[in-house]
Amino acid sequence: MAFTLEQVVPWGRSFEEYQAMFALTDDDLQQRILGCGDGPACFNAELTRRGGRVVSVDPLYEFTADEISQRIDATFETVMEQTRINQSEFVWEQIRSPDELAEIRRAAMQKFLTDYPAGKQEGRYRTASLPTLPFAEGTFDLAVCSHFLFLYSAHFSAEFHVASIRELCRVAREVRIFPLLELGSTRSRHREPVMAELSAAGYDVQIRHVPYEFQKQGNEMLMLRLSEVS
Numbered sequence: 001m002a003f004t005l006e007q008v009v010p011w012g013r014s015f016e017e018y019q020a021m022f023a024l025t026d027d028d029l030q031q032r033i034l035g036c037g038d039g040p041a042c043f044n045a046e047l048t049r050r051g052g053r054v055v056s057v058d059p060l061y062e063f064t065a066d067e068i069s070q071r072i073d074a075t076f077e078t079v080m081e082q083t084r085i086n087q088s089e090f091v092w093e094q095i096r097s098p099d100e101l102a103e104i105r106r107a108a109m110q111k112f113l114t115d116y117p118a119g120k121q122e123g124r125y126r127t128a129s130l131p132t133l134p135f136a137e138g139t140f141d142l143a144v145c146s147h148f149l150f151l152y153s154a155h156f157s158a159e160f161h162v163a164s165i166r167e168l169c170r171v172a173r174e175v176r177i178f179p180l181l182e183l184g185s186t187r188s189r190h191r192e193p194v195m196a197e198l199s200a201a202g203y204d205v206q207i208r209h210v211p212y213e214f215q216k217q218g219n220e221m222l223m224l225r226l227s228e229v230s
Contacts, residue, residue: 011109034168041056045116138171161194
């Protein structure tokens with residue numbers, strides 16, 4: 001039995017995980033960053049605390065902090081149960097056990113919930129969903145998308161992925177997507193066709209290894225830019 005979910009669930013990762021997943025350098029963190037599909041991750045909260053410039057978008061942000069907290073509570077044990085049943089799909093090194101994973105995720109999501117009311121008022125959390133974003137062309141230097149595109153390949157078509165990545169490339173000079181696996185720790189069924197279509201359309205498409213692996217074989221991110229000579 002492989003790890004499966006019926007729908008996208010709120011599941012927040014830490015600032016340090018974002019750094020590793022997207023190979024973010026100090027220079028990267030000084031850029032104008034868009035976090036797409038961030039959900040209850042604490043990347044925005046922590047980067048803002050460090051003086052960074054970041055906006056997160058997610059349909060989840062139409063709800064209040066209390067409503068998001070209730071949604072997290074309603075789905076948390078479902079995710080953890082799937083993780084415990086399918087422990088063999090994961091690398092238990094940086095995170096050593098399901099219990100430690102639960103602690104790390106709870107801490108990250110609590111940091112998000114604490115920051116969320118002020119961040120929403122400041123415009124750092126915006127309600128939006130791919131493949132349409134409410135920003136002008138080139139608003140951001142870098143867009144990162146964690147655990148949405150490719151991960152939910154069974155839920156969203158290749159056409160959705162192409163349209164979404166085109167939109168990310170419209171609003172940001174560079175796009176990074178992680179992971180390139182779908183649920184169940186298998187290579188995304190959309191990976192090759194999406195990359196081929198975007199390459200043919202004039203995008204510079206690269207796969208880069210990163211210093212993060214929790215899903216087995218999940219240590220690659222996709223990097224994209226719209227080629228200047230497209």
